[in-house]
Amino acid sequence: MKAxxxxxDRSKLPQTTSNDEGNKFSxxxxxxxxxxxxxxxxxxxxxxxxxPYKCQEDYMGKVMDALxxxxxxxxxxxxxxxxxLCLLCSTLAWQREQARAIKEKHSxxxxxxxxxxxxxxxxxxxxxxxxxxxxxxASRTHSQxxxxxxxxxxxxxxxxxxxxxxxxxxxxNPKVKKSEAVxxxxxxxxxxxxxxxxxxxxxxxxxxxxxSNEPGANPNVQPVMDMEDLLTMGKTRxxxxxxxxxxxxxxxxxxxxxxxxxxxxxxRTSTLSDVPWKNSVVIFDEAHNLEGFASxxxxxxxxxxxxxxxISELERVLGYQQSMPEITERISANNLIKLKAIFLQLExxxxxxxxxxxxxxxxxxxxxFNEGMHINHSNHVMFVTEAKKVSEILMxxxxxxxxx
Numbered sequence: 168m169k170a171x172x173x174x175x176d177r178s179k180l181p182q183t184t185s186n187d188e189g190n191k192f193s194x195x196x197x198x199x200x201x202x203x204x205x206x207x208x209x210x211x212x213x214x215x216x217x218x219p220y221k222c223q224e225d226y227m228g229k230v231m232d233a234l235x236x237x238x239x240x241x242x243x244x245x246x247x248x249x250x251x252l253c254l255l256c257s258t259l260a261w262q263r264e265q266a267r268a269i270k271e272k273h274s275x276x277x278x279x280x281x282x283x284x285x286x287x288x289x290x291x292x293x294x295x296x297x298x299x300x301x302x303x304x305a306s307r308t309h310s311q312x313x314x315x316x317x318x319x320x321x322x323x324x325x326x327x328x329x330x331x332x333x334x335x336x337x338x339x340n341p342k343v344k345k346s347e348a349v350x351x352x353x354x355x356x357x358x359x360x361x362x363x364x365x366x367x368x369x370x371x372x373x374x375x376x377x378x379s380n381e382p383g384a385n386p387n388v389q390p391v392m393d394m395e396d397l398l399t400m401g402k403t404r405x406x407x408x409x410x411x412x413x414x415x416x417x418x419x420x421x422x423x424x425x426x427x428x429x430x431x432x433x434x435r436t437s438t439l440s441d442v443p444w445k446n447s448v449v450i451f452d453e454a455h456n457l458e459g460f461a462s463x464x465x466x467x468x469x470x471x472x473x474x475x476x477x478i479s480e481l482e483r484v485l486g487y488q489q490s491m492p493e494i495t496e497r498i499s500a501n502n503l504i505k506l507k508a509i510f511l512q513l514e515x516x517x518x519x520x521x522x523x524x525x526x527x528x529x530x531x532x533x534x535x536f537n538e539g540m541h542i543n544h545s546n547h548v549m550f551v552t553e554a555k556k557v558s559e560i561l562m563x564x565x566x567x568x569x570x571x
Contacts, residue, residue: 313393
C-alpha cells in the first residue's frame with residue numbers, strides 16, 4: 168500500500184480569509200489555542216496535537232481510506248496545511264489499530280504446541296501476515312526527514328523507528344570524516360575500519376542504550392531524535408549514529424529514508440533487507456519531486472574524459488603491481504590489461520558517435536556497451552567485479568598515501 172503526499176500550488180486554490188492568515192494552519196499557533204485532541208476517523212481513534220481543521224480531517228480520512236482498502240493514493244493539500252503531521256497521525260493511528268486487532272485475534276486463538284508454532288514460523292511469508300505493518304516514510308532530503316521527526320515529537324505516538332542517512336551525513340569519527348574527504352572516501356574508510364574492528368565509535372554500540380530526551384518519558388520507550396540529535400548523541404556518547412540507526416531497522420515500526428534508498432536496488436536488498444515489503448505502507452512525502460528524482464536516479468553521463476580517466480587509473484594500478492603487491496594482488500596484471508583494452512575500445516567508439524545527438528535511451532546505452540565494449544548480459548558481472556577491484560585498490564592507495 169502506498170500513501171503519497173504531494174504539494175499543490177496554493178495560488179490555484181480558493182483562498183481562505185483570516186485575521187492571521189500566515190498562521191491559520193500553523194501547528195505552533197494552533198497548539199497555543201487548543202489542547203491535544205482525540206478524534207475518530209473511519210472508525211480509528213486518532214491522537215492529534217491540537218484540534219484539527221476540517222481540511223486536515225478530510226486529508227486524514229483519505230489516508231485512512233487508502234490504508235483500509237490497500238490502495239494507492241495521491242494526496243494534495245496547500246502549503247502550510249500540516250500534511251506531514253496529518254500523514255504521521257493517521258498512519259500511526261491506523262498502525263496502532265492493526266496491532267490491537269492482531270493482539271486481540273491471538274488472544275482468542277487456542278494455545279499452540281511448540282512444534283506447531285515452529286511449523287508456522289517456517290512458512291514463507293508468515294512474518295509478513297502476522298506482524299504489524301511497517302511504515303516506510305520517504306522524502307527527498309535529510310533535512311526534510313529531520314522536519315518529519317520534529318513533527319513526530321509533537322504527537323503522542325512513539326513507535327519503534329529508524330531514521331536513515333548516509334555515512335557522509337552521520338559519521339562522527341574524525342579519522343574518517345576529514346575535511347577534504349568526499350563520500351567515496353568516507354564509505355571506504357568506514358568499511359575498512361569496521362572490518363578490522365578499529366572504529367571505536369562503532370565498537371561502542373555494543374550494549375548501548377540512548378538516554379530519554381523528554382521529561383518524564385518512559386525510559387523503555389525509544390527517544391525521538393532528528394539528524395542533529397543523532398549527531399550530538401554520537402559525539403557526546405562516542406557512538407556511531409550511522410550503525411546505531413541501522414541496528415533499529417529489523418524491529419522498526421516506522422522507517423524514515425531519503426528517496427534513493429527505495430530507488431537503489433542495492434540499498435533495498437542490503438540496508439532494507441529486513442523490511443517486510445508485502446506488509447508495508449510506503450509514503451512518498453513532497454512527491455512533486457518524485458518524477459525528476461526517478462529520472463535522475465536512472466540516468467548517467469558518460470564522457471570521453473571519464474573513459475580517459477579510467478584508462479589512466481588502470482595504468483596507475485598496473486604501475487603499482489611491482490612496488491605495492493600487497494595492495495594490488497587481488498587482481499591479475501592480465502585482467503588489468505584486458506580492462507584497459509576494453510576502455511580503449513569504448514573511447515574510440517564514443518568518438519565515432521554522431522555529435523548531433525548526445526542523449527540516448529537506456530536501451531541505446533546497452534547497445535553502446537555491447538558494440539563499444541563487447542559487454543553484454545553474459546559477461547557484465549565479470550566486468551563489474553574486476554572493475555570494482557580496481558576501484559577498491561585505488562581507494563586503498565589513497566588511504567595509504569593520506570595516512571603518511
